[in-house]
Amino acid sequence: MNILDKSIELINLYDLYQDLLTEKQKSYFESYYFDNYTLQEISENNKVSRNAVHDLLKRTVKKLNDLEDALQLKEQNKNRQIIISEIKKRNNDEIIANLINELEKVE
Numbered sequence: 001m002n003i004l005d006k007s008i009e010l011i012n013l014y015d016l017y018q019d020l021l022t023e024k025q026k027s028y029f030e031s032y033y034f035d036n037y038t039l040q041e042i043s044e045n046n047k048v049s050r051n052a053v054h055d056l057l058k059r060t061v062k063k064l065n066d067l068e069d070a071l072q073l074k075e076q077n078k079n080r081q082i083i084i085s086e087i088k089k090r091n092n093d094e095i096i097a098n099l100i101n102e103l104e105k106v107e
Helices: 005-022 024-033 039-046 050-071 073-089 094-107
Strands: none
Touching: 005 024, 005 050, 005 073, 024 039, 024 050, 039 050, 050 073
């Protein structure tokens, strides 16, 4: 996976889990990944060391990956999109017939 793919993957995880991050984590992440600030620029803007920014971003990335490992929201979204895509491909009559068959099984 190249750097661009990794960044896109992290941004997707951020979209899912940003509410579980601290304000500082969100601010640094957005500055780095969305605004393309360098670590040095973020450190100067926040009056902290470059190493502090690096460490916080590293911990944030780990937290995003750990949250996905635990909650699997990205995987669930992917599965939903596959199901939606399959439903759209089917003929409406076939969908209705299948739904009727499923309803008859319940009765």
